[in-house]
Amino acid sequence: MGLERTARLAAGAGMLVVGCLWAASAWPAGPETGAVLHMHGVASVSVLGGLLAFATILSLLHIRERGRWTRRDREQAAALDALRGAHDRAEMLLNAERQIIVTWDARTEPVIEGDVGIAFEGRPIAGAARRILAFGSWLLPSDAGAIEAAVETLRTRGTGFRLALRSQAGRSIEAHGQAVAGRALLRLRETSDERREIAELRETLDEARRGLAALASLLDAIPQPVWRRNREGGLAWVNMAYVAAIEAPSREAALEAGTELLDRPAREMVAREDLARRGQHPVPRLSAVVAGSRRVLDVFETRLETGRVGIAIDVSELESVRADLQRQMNANVRTLDQLPTAVAMFDDRQRLIFHNAAYRQLWDLDAAYLEGRPLDGEILDHLRAERKLEEHADFRAWKQGVLAAYRAVEANESWWYLPDGRTLRVVADPNPQGGLTYLFDDVSDRVNLESRYNALMRVQAETLDTLMEPVAVFAADGRLTFANRAFATVWRLDAALLEQRPHVEAVIEVCRRLAPAEEPWLDIRDRIVGLESRDTLACRLEVVDGTVLDCAAQPLPEGATLLTLIDVTASVNVERALTEKNEALEKAAQLRDSFVHHVSYELRSPLTNIIGFTQLLGDESVGALNLRQREYADHIMRSSGALLVIINDILDLASIDAGSLELQHEVVDVRETIDAAMRGIEDRLAESSLSVVLDVPADIGSVYADGKRVRQILFNLLSNAVGFSRAGDRIEVMARRTTTELILGVRDHGLGMPPEIAAQVFDRFESHTLGTRHRGVGLGLSIVRSFVELHGGRVHLETSPGAGTCVTCSFPLADRDPQVEAAE
Incomplete structure (x- = not known):
């Protein structure tokens, strides 16, 4: 009975192992299990193998008690050893990870094996194995209710399940x-580390995906x-610039069509150049x-490794x-x-890489020599050998100083004085890429001109400083730049003030102490600083000491102003004296004219009475006159008429001087006017036996005057001709008309006048006998000139002795004019 019972226990254990193996093989693969499915199956076998080992041990104990070994017993012993080995392996697999196995059958209590620490975090708790099935004590309430329902369904109906639970410890x-x-078998396994690894892997995968998306967006x-x-050379991905370059509707269309940006020879060349670049060949x-x-x-x-990537720039x-x-x-x-300007460029190795024609001409160098790209130091040695550089006590040190410009940071300027008298301004400018650029500027003419200019300025300054007239120069900003000694002396300016280059306001403030008039200084300031x-x-x-200065402000180039002063005190005094004398003369002339005008009016009234009474006596209306009385009456009449003419002339001149004489223009017949003037001197012509010859065209016409x-x-001209003519002479009267003027002339054939007298005949009260008995008051020709000029005409005198x-x-x-209107 003992052997049979042991055999039955062994058979039951074998069936349990087979069932566990089937369950492990049939375990469904979920996303969390992955590569550990095989381990799950092995763990299940190990759990059930423990049960088998337990049954085997019971059988062996029973056999040992019996102490009887038979052939069958030895076979069972061998099987028992095999089961013991299987039990050990199953236990090893069961303890390989943290898990709990719970099994139920219909008659016995549940069997709990494994690490109960996964539920209670390794804390020693009494009856921990039994408390595993009290899910509410260590699981979250919702998860505890779910697994209790699932276990109940498993035990009653055999329905399997798979749940993911969370303990109260997390x-x-x-x-x-x-x-x-x-x-019924329940397996509880902790998956915290696996989930964490899976989450990390998922996060890494997501980060890689986001990076790839960002890279793709960047490339787009x-x-x-x-x-x-x-690997086959076909297009696997292109960016949007590639799509636009081949003018494809979309990226997918471009990849599907496999449209290439480059043709086949170009792609082959690119593939070859990829290898060539590794050999540092240009692309x-x-x-x-x-x-x-x-x-x-x-x-x-x-x-x-997966193909090729490329970019086209x-x-x-x-x-x-x-x-x-x-x-x-x-x-x-x-x-x-x-x-x-001569220009020469040298590279970082101090070799000549460029030169212009002026450089070659400056040093008179052979073009072939320069094309050989000589060193800078070699050129200096060559120029020294040709005696084209100035002599230096230590040429080597001077040369090193010149070549030190290659190590300088900023441009260096120096002056070279050549043996032929030329002066060169040499600028050595370092190039950013290394090397040096020389600029040789021949400033000989400029130096000479500057020297001459400086000498000229010194001469001018000394000249102005020695002048007796005050001179000052103000700059565009209104500051005093130069003042000679005379200027400082006149305005009593001290040397300290002049050295400070004072502003014109300060200078005027000092000068106004001596010349207080404000208006001239305002004008001077406006000319100096005004825009x-x-x-x-x-x-x-006018200076307070009586000195009078004429000031002149003359603009100079570049906004400067020259101020000059001239002492005109003497001339002003003379001018004042002359002005006072002129005013006295003008008052005397006015007094004379007033006296003449007054006397003329006072004489005219009694003269008119004399002429009237003389005419009454001549007409013998008051009684007969004897011959002598008649002669006396005629003489009185002629003298009174002459005196009346003189008085009228004086009145006319007075009216002309006063500006009150106005011409009465009318249409005047020229021939009738000449005849009327001749009738006024007929008695004088007859008395002197003179003849008058008229040279007047018949169409002389009229004039508006x-x-x-x-x-x-005409009367005055004829009277003057009669007075200076001798008995029997001829007087000529001429009249001519041109397109613009009427010409009237009177000529006598008398003695004529010398030039000094002819220059005075038109002056008032100038009278000369010139060897004749005629001597007038000197108003005739003066009246003629005044009346002609009132008409806008002119008088011309021709005479000679x-x-x-x-x-x-x-x-x-x-x-x-009537003639002009008729012509029109």
């Missing part, structure tokens, strides 16, 4: 229940086409059609800029060749 527990060999944002090829530029236009590209493609504008830069460099070279008044100023300053004054003019005298009067023809 651990992750996986619960797996299933029916095995008529028993750049304007250069970028692509990736697979040639390619031409391709990008978005419908031909562009120049720099293409770079490199190999990866558009350098069309760079090529254009490079071409423009080359053209500008060529233009600069041509320009530098035209400059008079609008830049013209010449002349004013007069004052007829009375024209007759008076022994040739007679001719007086010609020209009258301008007015617009209302």
Whole structure:
């Protein structure tokens, strides 16, 4: 009975092991299990193997008690050893991870095996194994209710389940229940570490995905086409710039069509250049059609484990800029060749890389020698050997000082004095890329001019300083830049003030102590510092000591102003004396004119009475006269008439001087006016036996003038001719008309006048006999000139001793002249 019982226990244990193996193989794979499914199955076998080992031990104990070994017993012993080994392996697999196995059957209590610390965090709790099934004591309430319902369903119906639970301590527990060999099996396994690893892996995967998305967005944002090829060379991915370059509707369309940006020869060249770049060979530029236009590209493609990646950079504008830069460099070279300044450029190895024509001409160097790109030091040695550089006591030290400019940071300026007398301004400017640029400027002429200019300025300053007249120069900012000794002496300016270059306001403030008049100084200040008044100023300053200065402000170039002063005290005093004398003379002339005018009016009234009574006596209306009385009456009549003419002339001159004489213009017949004037002197012509010859054209016509004054003019001319003619002489009266004027003239054939007398005949009260008995008051020709000038005409006198005298009067023809109107 004992053997049979032991055999039955062994068979039951074997069935339990088979069931566990089936359950492990049938375990469904979830996302959390992954590669550990095999371990789960092994763990299940180990759990059930423990039960089998327990049964085997009971059998062995029973056999040992029996002490009887048979052949069958030995076989069972061998099987028992095998089961013991299986039990050990199952226990090892059961303890390989933290888990709890709970099994139920219909009649016995549940069996709990494994690490109960996963539920109570390793704390020693009494009856911990039994409290495992009190799920509410260590699981979250919701998870506890779920597993209790699932276990109940498993035990009653054999329905398996798989749940993910959370303990009150925050651990992750996986619960797996299933029916095995008529028993209910519950497996609780802690998955906290696995979940953490899976979460970390998921986070790493998400971060990688986000990085790839950001990289893809970045590649889509750049304007250069970028692509990736697979191992077979086909396009696996392209950015949006690539899509735009090949003018594809979308990225998917471009990848599906496999449209290439470069043609096959270009792609092959790129593949070859990828290898060539590893050998440091230059990459040639390619031409391709990008978005419908031909562009120049720099293409770079490199190999990866999964294929190739490449990028195409558009350098069309760079090529254009490079071409423009080359053209500008060529233009600069041509320009530098035209400059008079010698230019030479040396690289960082001090070799000549460029020179213009002025450099070659400056040193008279052979072009072939310069084309050989000599060193800077070699050129200096060559120039020294040719005696083209100044002699130095230590040429080596001087040369090292020149070449030290290659290590300088800023440009260096120096002066070279050549043996032939030339002076060079040498600028050594370091290049940013290394090397040096020399600028040789021949300033010999400028130095000579500057020296001459400085000498001239010193001479001018000394000259101005020795002048007796005060002179000062103010700059554009109104400050005193120069003042000679005379200026400082006149205005009593001390040397300390002059050295401070005072402003014009300060100078005026000092000067006004001696010349207090404000207005001249305001004008002077405006001319010096004013922005609008830049013209010449002349004013007069009166000093308190009686000195009078004429001040002149003359604008100078660059906004400067020259102020000069001249002492005119003596001339002002003379001018004042002359002015006072002139005023006295004018008052005397006014007194004379007033006296003449008054006397003339006072004489005219009694003279009129004399003439009237004389006419009464001559007419013998009051009684007969004897012959002598009649002669006396005629003599009184002629003398009174002459006196009346003189008085009228004096009144006319007085009216002319006062500006009150106005001409009465009318249409005047020229021939009748001449005849009327001749009738006024017929008695004098007969008395002197003179004849008058008229030279008047028949068509002389009329003139628009004052007829009375024209007759008076002719009468005075005829009277003057009669007075200076000898008995039997001829007097000629001439009249001519031109398009612009009427000419009247009277000529006598008397003695004529010398030049000194002819210059005075038109002056008032100038009378000369010239060997004749005629001597007037000297008003006739003066009246003639005054009346002619009132008409806007002029008088011309022609005379010489022994040739007679001719007086010609020209009258301008007015617009209302009858002859002019008739001609029109």
